[in-house]
Structure formats: structure tokens, C-alpha cells
Amino acid sequence: MEDMGSYFFIEYTRDRMQAELHCKQDLTKLPETIKEEDLLRFLNKNQIKHGIIRKHTKQFEVDLSTITFPILIAKGTDPKHGTDGxxxxxxxxxxxxxxxxxxxxxxxxxxxxxxxxxxxxxxxxxxxxxxxxxxxxxxxxxxxxxxxxxxxxxxxxxxxxxxxxxxxxxxxxxxxxxxxxVHDVYEVHESLSMKIGNLNFNGSVIIHGDVPSGYSVKADGDIKIYGMVEAAEVVSGGSVYISEGMAGLKTGKIDAAVDVHIGYVNQGNIRCGRNLFVENSILHSDCKAKNTIYCQRGNIIGGQVNAEEKIEVNDLGNRMNTQTEIYLGNQNTSDQSLKTLLSERKQAEATVKQLEMIGQKIIRSKDQMNPEQLKLMLSRQQHSLKKTKQQIDDINQQIVEQAQLVDETIDREIIVRNNLYANTILIYGKYRHTVDKDQQHMKITWNNNEFNFQPL
Structure with missing residues (x-):
């Protein structure tokens, strides 16, 4: 058969995953059939070697008049991406x-x-x-x-x-x-008092009572308080659970590396590394969560509330139009945090080099030392070297996590299940939006440098 190029031409997508066969001439000028082997040679001449759809190529041997051009003639095999651990x-x-x-x-x-x-x-x-x-x-x-x-x-x-x-x-x-x-647990079967004093424990702490004003509770693990917290300080390397709530008198502070679960917050200051769960209301408080703040059955009135990803609340503001500030996104610059980590890693790497040089000098001078002195110096050098290398590993992990946060596209939203009241101020970075009228059942998202309001 004469050159297939006089009848057809091929177009392929930019990603080179699909190819379509187009007809150059009027269908009436085409022969009734074309041998499949001729078509395959034409495709091969155009470097198409994989994913040829044989079901379609066979149609050319039956009747060309039944084919609608352009026709998909080849389709690549998509990669099967790996799954995360x-x-x-x-x-x-x-x-x-x-x-x-x-x-x-x-x-x-x-x-x-x-x-x-x-x-x-x-x-x-x-x-x-x-x-x-x-x-x-x-x-x-x-x-x-x-x-x-x-x-x-x-x-x-x-x-x-x-x-x-x-x-x-x-x-x-x-x-x-x-x-x-797995933390050891220290239990207190009453409210904190002068008899017990402040607590600072390297495990988890359970208090079957209250934490009055002026006291502090610090623990490497979780802290569970079955009463209430007043103007006190509670700092946890894990999560904090408070059965009743916090009456902080503007000075009370809760700081948790993971989550905070609490009945209510009144004039308190809360920071948590992941989520804040409030059973009832947040009143005139300063609360910040790395991920999400949930206030499912209560309201948020006054103060400042900041979550990087999501805030879910029943009522936002009140009928008295008390000014309530709601922040979305990270109010601190991630770039600065990343620079700090890189600087710390550079210093630690320099320390490793110095310690390795010290180790070499100790070994070279072994003939001038007694065995006990040599053993002690090498032990100290190896301990410092191991500790510094572990510090570098920890910093590298933080850099990976920080980079994921910077690169990741996060959907940020505010869910108001019931009433959204006027004089609520929504803030994202340098952008501010003041709600000028009462609304109900709203989903507020951040997109294209503005707050978008949608009914639930």
C-alpha cells in the first residue's frame, strides 16, 4: 500500500501518554480497508511502541467508514505510585x-x-x-x-x-x-495545696482534684486533672486532660506538646502542638493550636483564637457583638524556623568534627597517658560525640517535618454550626475581614487571598 502518511497523521498528548490518529483526507477518498500490519508499521515509523490499542487497529481491516476520527490509537501505562508506610x-x-x-x-x-x-x-x-x-x-x-x-x-x-x-x-x-x-504515673488523690506544692515529674501526672491559682504542674508525659484549673501553670510533654475547665483570670496557662482536652476555657491561655478539644465554650481567652480547635457544643466569645488548619464551633461571637478575633494559618514565619534549624545543624556538625579531631589526638597521645586516664578521656569524647550526632538526627527530622509543612497545601476553614455574629474579625496573615452582620450555618474558607463564605 502507498505511504500511510498521505492519509493519516498522529497527535500525542504533552505527557506522551496518549496518541490519536487523525485523517488528512475526506473519508470518501480512503480505501475501504487497510491492513493492520501496514498501520502498525506506520505507528512504529512514528516511534509509537507501547500501549497500541489492538482493538482499534483491527477496525481498519473491517471497514474504515465505521471509524470516527480522530481515534485513540495508543495509551501508555500509568505508574502505580508507592503507598506510604x-x-x-x-x-x-x-x-x-x-x-x-x-x-x-x-x-x-x-x-x-x-x-x-x-x-x-x-x-x-x-x-x-x-x-x-x-x-x-x-x-x-x-x-x-x-x-x-x-x-x-x-x-x-x-x-x-x-x-x-x-x-x-x-x-x-x-x-x-x-x-x-511509656511514662511512669504519679497520682495525687486530692487538690494541690501547700502540703503537696508544685509538681515537676518526668512521667505522667494524675490529679484527682483542682489546681488552684499560683501552682504549677509540669510533666514529661500526659497530665490528667479531674477537677478545674485556676490561674495556674500546666505544662505537658504529651497531652493535657482537664475534666472541668479553666478559670484562668487572664494569667492561667496550659502548654501541651500534643492535644488539650478541656471542659471550658474562661480567661485562659492555651498552647498545644496539635488539637484543642473544648467540650463547652471558650470565653475571653488566648488559645492557639497547631492543627485544629473543636468547640462543638459551645461558643467562642472575645479574646483571640488561632488554629493553623481548622476551627469548628457552634456559635462564634455573641448578640452583644463582643469583638472576637479568629486567626487561621501560622502566625509565625515557617521560614525563620527553618533557618534556625539549619543554623543549629551547622553548629552541631562543626562540633562533631571537633570531637572527632579530639578523639584522634587522644589516640595519638595514648603512650603518654596511663590506661585509666586514657579510658576516661575516650569515654567522655565518645559520649559527647554520640550525643551530638543524635542531636543532628533530631534536627534533620525536624527539618523534614518543617519542609513538609511548608510545601504542603492545607485546606484552611472555619465551620460555624449555628450563629456567626457581627464584629467577629477573621485574620490570615496581614489580611483582616470583619463580619458586618449576623449569619448562620457558615463554612468559611481561605482561598485566593480572601475569606469565602458558603452555607453549610
């Missing part, structure tokens, strides 16, 4: 509170205790995926799955063969900053 907890942890669940405040106050040897969590490794092939036969790389970020912390061991975390002591499970801990 996962972690499955086999015990109750503070990590298991799901954002969109209707959470039960009373159940949250239960203490997740484990015994020595208990299995805590199992890791599934990421899957690498399979590469694709475009219509020209070129490989298309698949995205690799990311490993799950989780480490063994205090009283926890990791079995690499089983990819499983186990408790090496009995205590309370807590997950903070991608690290699983």
Missing part, C-alpha cells in the same frame, strides 16, 4: 482521637495503661510502586512511598525484625512528636 496502634493512645469523630469527653479521660512486654504498635513499610511506560516506550518513574515517622521513646523498645514497638516497663502510653513513650 503506616502505623497501627494495638493499645489505646492519645494519638487515636480522630479529628472528625464526635468525641466523648468522659471516655477521653480514661487512662491508657500498659504492662511491661505489651505490644504497642506495628509499622507497615512503604510500598515502592511500579513504573509506567509512555507510548514511546520510555519508563515513567513511580513516586516512592514515605516511611512512617515514629521512634521508640522512654520505656519503649523497637523490634526491627517484627517492626513492632513493645513496652519495656509498665505505665501510661503517650505519643508525642512521632515518638511513643
Amino acid at each position: 503506616t502505623i497501627t496502634y494495638t493499645v489505646q493512645t492519645t494519638e487515636q482521637v480522630k479529628e472528625h469523630d464526635v468525641w466523648n469527653f468522659r471516655e477521653v479521660m480514661q487512662i491508657p495503661m500498659v504492662n511491661k512486654g505489651d505490644k504497642l504498635a506495628v509499622i507497615a513499610l512503604p510500598k515502592q510502586g511500579e513504573q509506567g511506560i509512555d507510548i514511546f516506550g520510555n519508563p515513567i518513574p513511580a513516586k516512592k512511598g514515605k516511611p512512617v515517622l515514629c521512634r521508640a521513646g522512654k520505656n519503649v523498645i523497637f523490634n526491627e525484625d517484627e517492626l513492632t514497638f513493645y513496652a519495656s516497663a509498665s505505665g501510661q502510653v503517650s505519643v508525642a512528636n512521632h515518638t511513643i513513650h
Whole structure:
């Protein structure tokens, strides 16, 4: 048969994943049929080597008049991207509170205790995926799955063969900053008083009473308070659970590395590394959460409330139009935080080089020292070197997490289930929007440098 190029031409998509066969001439000028082998040679001449749709090429041998041009003649194989690693907890942890669940405040106050040897969590490794092939036969790389970020912390061991975390002591499970801990528990069976004083414990603390004004409670693990907190200071390396609430008198402070679960907040200051769950209302307070603030059954009136991703509330503001400031997004610059981490890593790397040089000098001078002195100096040098390298690993992990936060596109929104009152001020960075009239059942999103209002 004469050159197929006089009848047809091929167009392919920019990503080289599809090719269409177009007809140059009027259909009446085409022959009735074309041999499939001629068509395949024409495709091969145009470098199309993969994904040829044989069902369509066979139509050319039957009847060209039944074909509608352009016709899809080749389709590449899409890559199968890898899946990220996962972690499955086999015990109750503070990590298991799901954002969109209707959470039960009373159940949250239960203490997740484990015994020595208990299995805590199992890791599934990421899957690498399979590469694709475009219509020209070129490989298309698949995205690799990311490993799950989780480490063994205090009283926890990791079995690499089983990819499983186990408790090496009995205590309370807590997950903070991608690290699983089992903390010892210190219990107080009454309200804090001069008899007990301030608490500073390297595990978890449980108080079956109140924390009055002027006292401080600090713990590396979780803090559970079955009463109320007044103008006191509560600082936790895990999560904070307060059964009643906080009457902070503008000076009370709660600072948690993970979540805060509390009945109500009145004139308090709260900072948490992940989510803030308030059973009732937030009144004239300064609250900030890394991810989300939930105030499902109450309202937010006055003060300043900041969540980087989402705020969900029943009523926002009040009928008296009390000024209420709601911040979305990170009010601190992530770039500055990243610069600080890079600077710290540079200093730590310089320290490693100095310690390695010191170690070499000690070894060269071993003949001039007695064995005890040599052993002591080498032990100190190795301890400092190990500690500094661990510091670099920790900084690198923080840099990875910070970079993910900077690169990630986050949907930021405010959900008002009931009433949104006037004189509520919405703030994102340098942008401010004052609600000028009462509204109901609103979803407010941040998009294209403005707040967008949509009915729920």
C-alpha cells in the first residue's frame, strides 16, 4: 500500500501518554480497508511502541467508514505510585482521637495503661510502586512511598525484625512528636495545696482534684486533672486532660506538646502542638493550636483564637457583638524556623568534627597517658560525640517535618454550626475581614487571598 502518511497523521498528548490518529483526507477518498500490519508499521515509523490499542487497529481491516476520527490509537501505562508506610496502634493512645469523630469527653479521660512486654504498635513499610511506560516506550518513574515517622521513646523498645514497638516497663502510653513513650504515673488523690506544692515529674501526672491559682504542674508525659484549673501553670510533654475547665483570670496557662482536652476555657491561655478539644465554650481567652480547635457544643466569645488548619464551633461571637478575633494559618514565619534549624545543624556538625579531631589526638597521645586516664578521656569524647550526632538526627527530622509543612497545601476553614455574629474579625496573615452582620450555618474558607463564605 502507498505511504500511510498521505492519509493519516498522529497527535500525542504533552505527557506522551496518549496518541490519536487523525485523517488528512475526506473519508470518501480512503480505501475501504487497510491492513493492520501496514498501520502498525506506520505507528512504529512514528516511534509509537507501547500501549497500541489492538482493538482499534483491527477496525481498519473491517471497514474504515465505521471509524470516527480522530481515534485513540495508543495509551501508555500509568505508574502505580508507592503507598506510604503506616502505623497501627494495638493499645489505646492519645494519638487515636480522630479529628472528625464526635468525641466523648468522659471516655477521653480514661487512662491508657500498659504492662511491661505489651505490644504497642506495628509499622507497615512503604510500598515502592511500579513504573509506567509512555507510548514511546520510555519508563515513567513511580513516586516512592514515605516511611512512617515514629521512634521508640522512654520505656519503649523497637523490634526491627517484627517492626513492632513493645513496652519495656509498665505505665501510661503517650505519643508525642512521632515518638511513643511509656511514662511512669504519679497520682495525687486530692487538690494541690501547700502540703503537696508544685509538681515537676518526668512521667505522667494524675490529679484527682483542682489546681488552684499560683501552682504549677509540669510533666514529661500526659497530665490528667479531674477537677478545674485556676490561674495556674500546666505544662505537658504529651497531652493535657482537664475534666472541668479553666478559670484562668487572664494569667492561667496550659502548654501541651500534643492535644488539650478541656471542659471550658474562661480567661485562659492555651498552647498545644496539635488539637484543642473544648467540650463547652471558650470565653475571653488566648488559645492557639497547631492543627485544629473543636468547640462543638459551645461558643467562642472575645479574646483571640488561632488554629493553623481548622476551627469548628457552634456559635462564634455573641448578640452583644463582643469583638472576637479568629486567626487561621501560622502566625509565625515557617521560614525563620527553618533557618534556625539549619543554623543549629551547622553548629552541631562543626562540633562533631571537633570531637572527632579530639578523639584522634587522644589516640595519638595514648603512650603518654596511663590506661585509666586514657579510658576516661575516650569515654567522655565518645559520649559527647554520640550525643551530638543524635542531636543532628533530631534536627534533620525536624527539618523534614518543617519542609513538609511548608510545601504542603492545607485546606484552611472555619465551620460555624449555628450563629456567626457581627464584629467577629477573621485574620490570615496581614489580611483582616470583619463580619458586618449576623449569619448562620457558615463554612468559611481561605482561598485566593480572601475569606469565602458558603452555607453549610
